[in-house]
Amino acid sequence: MELTRREFGKNSILGLVLLSCTEFFTGVLSGCTWPKNLYQNILSYTTLGLDAFQSIISLLTASGIIIPVEGAAISTVVALVKAGFADLQVAVTNYEAAPAANKTTLLGKISTALAVLQAQLGTFWANLSLPTGTKVSLLVQGLLGIIVSTLAGFATQLPPPAASATARSVNVLARLGVTAQKRTPAEFKKDFNSLLIQGGYPQYIVR
Numbered sequence: 001m002e003l004t005r006r007e008f009g010k011n012s013i014l015g016l017v018l019l020s021c022t023e024f025f026t027g028v029l030s031g032c033t034w035p036k037n038l039y040q041n042i043l044s045y046t047t048l049g050l051d052a053f054q055s056i057i058s059l060l061t062a063s064g065i066i067i068p069v070e071g072a073a074i075s076t077v078v079a080l081v082k083a084g085f086a087d088l089q090v091a092v093t094n095y096e097a098a099p100a101a102n103k104t105t106l107l108g109k110i111s112t113a114l115a116v117l118q119a120q121l122g123t124f125w126a127n128l129s130l131p132t133g134t135k136v137s138l139l140v141q142g143l144l145g146i147i148v149s150t151l152a153g154f155a156t157q158l159p160p161p162a163a164s165a166t167a168r169s170v171n172v173l174a175r176l177g178v179t180a181q182k183r184t185p186a187e188f189k190k191d192f193n194s195l196l197i198q199g200g201y202p203q204y205i206v207r
Contacts, residue, residue, distance in 0.1 A: 039092050042110070042154050044185040046092075048206060049147055050085040052192050053121075055204040056143050063136055065128065077124045084117035111161040115169040118151050122172030139199040143192060145178035150188050152180035 060066040091113040095106040125144055130137035193205040
């Protein structure tokens with residue numbers, strides 16, 4: 001039976017799965033291998049990615065760029081991004097629990113959830129309307145780029161979603177100036193936190 005977003009929310013994915021470089025799900029990257037259990041990595045990442053997104057929100061709120069007013073346009077976009085992470089968790093959980101006969105259809109739902117989430121993060125970036133070239137603007141762009149490029153890295157190992165969803169996600173990568181990157185949850189955490197520390201905001205690192 002498939003879980004709904006609300007039902008899944010009661011069962012948080014806790015902890016990071018630290019996996020050694022052994023076997024790729026597909027292909028080889030820089031002499032290191034991508035873990036076989038792609039789906040567990042995505043699940044671990046959704047919790048970590050959501051925490052990272054919340055760190056960006058906290059940084060922007062403390063800087064006075066986001067004013068947490070209920071009903072504000074940016075609040076609606078933030079809610080959509082958070083829902084996107086939840087939808088991705090549900091899609092992967094349903095896939096892993098499904099009988100073999102249903103997996104092909106559910107695999108497509110994971111691909112679509114990844115593409116939609118990337119597009120939602122792109123909408124968030126566009127709605128911020130930060131002044132170009134400022135310290136905070138460059139930092140937030142870099143942080144969002146790490147989140148989105150990691151999502152895109154997972155997507156490269158799955159069947160492509162519908163053409164419209166693919167076009168939207170590729171457009172987001174271009175706007176943020178990044179390309180798809182295959183990262184384990186631990187590698188994502190290292191890259192994200194390193195950029196925060198370099199930018200002078202160590203208080204917002206993800207734990």
